[in-house]
Amino acid sequence: MLTFRMIKSLTQCLRGYRSSGLRVGFVPTMGFLHAGHRALIDESVARCDITVVSIFVNPTQFGPNEDLDRYPRALEADHELCRKAGVSMIFMPDAGEIYPPGFQTHVEPGPVAEPLCGAVRPGHFRGVATVVTKLFAIVQPDVAFFGQKDFQQCAVIRQMVRDLNLPVEIVTVPTVREPDGLALSSRNSYLDPADRVRARCLSQGLLAAQVAYGEGEQDSQRLLAIARSLMNEVDQLQYLELRDARTLEAVQGLVEQPAALCVAATIGPTRLIDNVLLIPPPTALSDRELELVSHVMGRQATAGAQGSPPL
Template sequence: MPGCSSHPATSRRPDDANHTIKSLTQCLRGYRAAGLRVGLVPTMGFLHGGHRALINGSVARCDITVASIFVNSTQFGPNEVLDCYPRALEQDHELCRTAGVSLIFVPDASEIYPPGFQTTVEPGPVAEPLCGAERPGHFRGVATVVTKLFNIVQPDLAFFGQKDFKQCAVIRQMVRDLNLPIEIVTVPTVRKPDGLALSSRNSYLSPVDRQRARCLSQGLLAAQAAYGEGERDSERLIAMARAHMSEVDQLQYLQLVDARALEPVPGLVDRPTALCVAAYVGTTRLIDNVLLDIASNSRADLVLAQHRAAS
């Protein structure tokens, strides 16, 4: 059986990927019968250190880790080219193996969206702010494919990256609303030494644009550090971040929002919030965010120190 072992409790190295729902569920049936805890790391491939952090989180908390690799066509907008999304399946498999993934799920599009597919999951108002306004239908595609993966894998925990802050909020709301028995774990953003958030889209950046893209994290981290030092005025925090971002070609949004409801936070910051940005550097759209709360202060100091050392 591809990707399975007769000794699931000790299986840590996938011999092959599962390409069908049937083969994956056959493997998982044995694992569940053995009482093992299953974690899911959903990805679109072209894996990097951020994905490795998600896998590490699952391996630490679960007996079995399933990593899915599926470029989901339904979350691409009319001006986004599906065929241009970066792919490196062989490298993806190697990262999964070395990180301790138990099962790799690499379905074809027809496996996830068979002929005659009609039903989608429509997220509510939580999908509208931030990227929702810029990418109509995107979060419908995300909610639909994640729901399908949840139904296929039936994980105990699922791991997502904080960099996709809005996506995490949509999925958490969906899990609550649909009474899905899954714990959603958000893993902190992984950054390069100069502060740039790891992203598959970074591969689109030219060398010059790669250097310019640093201004996004520089602005966010400066505002986070100021919050840690006592600044609470939302307009000043946003202005402080914006001052670093003059090198972007188009700033789609830079907003300070409630960390749960995603509503703008005017005046004084008196609750956990997120400072979120989306911008084009060259032709590449990048997103990033930082959390502004007491727990984020030490992380801000550490990342800012790393950035200054690399500058």
């Protein structure tokens, strides 16, 4: 496994592999890797000849009062996880390598970045879109892997790739959860033991609504009420919304097309996000919607079509 800190060295090495026709997979991360990241890496290693993992805490996606300075870091453990998983290269630049003096060009995402986290974290997805575009230009991967837990981020990146004609296939990998249902996140390390117990209510609410949907409940307001009724242990519920899985437009009335039930909440000082997919039975979907289920939602879509996937 090779480690690079400079763009020039990485691109020179990758050029040789690419000229040999090898398929390059890319997993962009901010480090502090856990089993959720490992799932992305495993998917890349299985599908591609070369897997590149970037570790870069991107300053442009953090707001003025957010956790940039205290974002968890564990470089030695990250390297060991990557080595054991079969990663070919780690790209670990500093901020000055990605944003050199005089940097002034940014990628502005469109309406898909405006609701949900975009509404409560102004500028966040501008930073995400900019750094991902730069990383794609540096690595030039054939395939890039992202986690479903960051569902809106995946939607923003997919739209960006389409709009800018970037030659990258985007693969969404289902959320990895703890045995009690909590979605894995680097920020879970902020939770003290009591808050960690309280945080379970997020997945409990989401999965209860997903089960109800699988049993035939389609009314969006009743589904939201089911989820909300189990989330009374949060300190602040920033949003709990049903959104069209492709456009992220709000779902009104009956849920008859693939949808994402998304939540963001604070537990103590920690902000957590999570989501589940509500997928109509395949016989109720158009060809376009079946394609969405297959390509946007990954393996979990099939598992979730009749209810919630096993924890």
